[in-house]
Amino acid sequence: MNTLSYKTVSANKETANKEWVLVDADGHSLGRLASKVAMLIRGKYKPNFTPHVDCGDNVIVINAEKIILTGKKWTDKSYIRHTGYPGGQRSLTATELFQKDPTRLVEKAVKGMLPKNKLGSALFRNLYVYVGTEHKQEAQTPKVININDLR
Numbered sequence: 001m002n003t004l005s006y007k008t009v010s011a012n013k014e015t016a017n018k019e020w021v022l023v024d025a026d027g028h029s030l031g032r033l034a035s036k037v038a039m040l041i042r043g044k045y046k047p048n049f050t051p052h053v054d055c056g057d058n059v060i061v062i063n064a065e066k067i068i069l070t071g072k073k074w075t076d077k078s079y080i081r082h083t084g085y086p087g088g089q090r091s092l093t094a095t096e097l098f099q100k101d102p103t104r105l106v107e108k109a110v111k112g113m114l115p116k117n118k119l120g121s122a123l124f125r126n127l128y129v130y131v132g133t134e135h136k137q138e139a140q141t142p143k144v145i146n147i148n149d150l151r
Helices: 030-042 094-100 102-111 118-124
Strands: 020-024 058-062 078-082 089-093 127-129 143-145
Touching: 020 030, 030 058, 030 102, 030 118, 078 094, 089 094, 094 102, 102 118, 102 127
Parallel strands: 020 058, 020 143, 058 127
Antiparallel strands: 078 089
């Protein structure tokens, strides 16, 4: 027998079926929500997942201001950045970052769970986070997904 009875199918940009997905963050824990959203963006829930291709969905997260942090994370969790100048290290607590822009908490959590390369940068552009229930992607007719149903 010279032929194989199976063939591995590898997705590419043309064959990937990308969809629009709507996720409600109301009452969800930040890290648990971010890990599910990162897997949706990456395409890990799809049967034709390919690690080196953007085959995931475009994800819209609404109600970012209703996210939950457990324990003392609101005061103890710090977000550190550097200006690039000597002595330019700056830090914000989760509360301070949330007061500036509630969407940045979700964006930073999801971005940290994506690959740290060009593919991760391209995947991050598929995330849209909004405060409240209104979003700008009504024309794409996103499919509403319950995060609790995903494994």
